[in-house]
Amino acid sequence: MKRIISLPHRVCQSTCYINGLEDILEWKGIKYPDYLLSVIGGMGEFTYLKIKVARPPNMVYWGANPKYLLADLEKVIGFKQVVMEGRVFKSTFLKLKKLIESGIPVVAGALDMYYLHYYQDIYTRQHIPIHYVLVVGYDDAKAQVYVQDCTFNRVQSVSYAEFEQALNVNVPGMSKKNTVRAFLIEGNLAPELEVAKRGFALRAEKMLNPPVSLFGIPAMRKLSKEIFNWQDDESFNHLITYATIPPHLPESFENSSGMRMWKSCVLKDLGAKYNIDSWTKASELFEKSGELIKNICRAAKKRDKSTISNMILEVACIEEQAYKMLLKYV
DSSP states (O other), X not given: XXXXXXXXXXXXXXXXXXXXXHHHHHXXXXXXXXXXXXXXXXXXXXEEEEOTTSSSSEEEESSOOHXXXXXXXXXXXXXXXXXXXXXXXXXXXXXXXXXXXXTOOEEEEEEOGGGOTTOTTTTTTOOOOOEEEEEXXXXXXXXXXXXXXXXXXXXXXXXHHHHHHHHOOOBTTTBOTTOEEEEEOOSOOOOHHHHHHHHHHHHHHHHHSOXXXXXXXXXXXXXXXXXXGOOOHHHHHHHHHTTSSSSSOOSSOXXXXXXXXXXXXXXXXXXHHHTOHHHHHHHHHHHHHHHHHHHHHHHHHTTOXXXXXXXXXXXXXXXXXXXXXXXXXX
């Protein structure tokens, strides 16, 4: 049997976790600006984890866990998601095919890019188990699924065998093996301005008043004190890797702003479009903090703890001011 669903597709690199949802939303009649859903879902924020038995024992994330990002967007936009995870592949794949047959595309992931042949520089060379694709079809005769990927214009094919291998990843706290999700969208979707207002308010509240000090501005201030206790190279490398798009240890640091450039651009564009001065001013502050984060990465490469400590405090002060501005217009 064969079935392919025809959907619009947005090419926007490094947004795999949200790209499938964006395609589905556009298919249902509404197109939000590039990076808006990433930003209001939690990209460009801060998490500091300290787990002695982990490797590395200190982990800094400048983005958001896709699992929680999608849950937050579910509240802001108003769709429903159905998640299947941790089952055997055969069972998951049968349900995926039934959804496709019913005209419902399916987001699959996390996936290991090692098994995606169309990423020629990564395929069979490097395990990167943090990717997501939108499955829009399958063909039993050819034993392949058809996917839309944020980096490529055209629909890509993946063999059933490699799709099964790619889905067989467990990323603790983020994704269980064989995870797929469907999005159910009913009724009218909130317009761009309403989604932005709700989303920015949610992000500001979470960064300024997080439930625990692992997150947000309090976590930055905590790191500024505890960075002096870091002893292992892996923790510094982790800080750099997850400030960079896509996550890796870079030669230069132009793409290591902790996704603040995305946040700055979204706020700048929407502030100008809707004449909201506080968003425009917040945009300028996130641009400034993004440059500081690049310098934090440079200092981390040198293991310069004092500079990291001072600069992370600067970022905390700047972003605290920016988030308070976002709360002025809700």
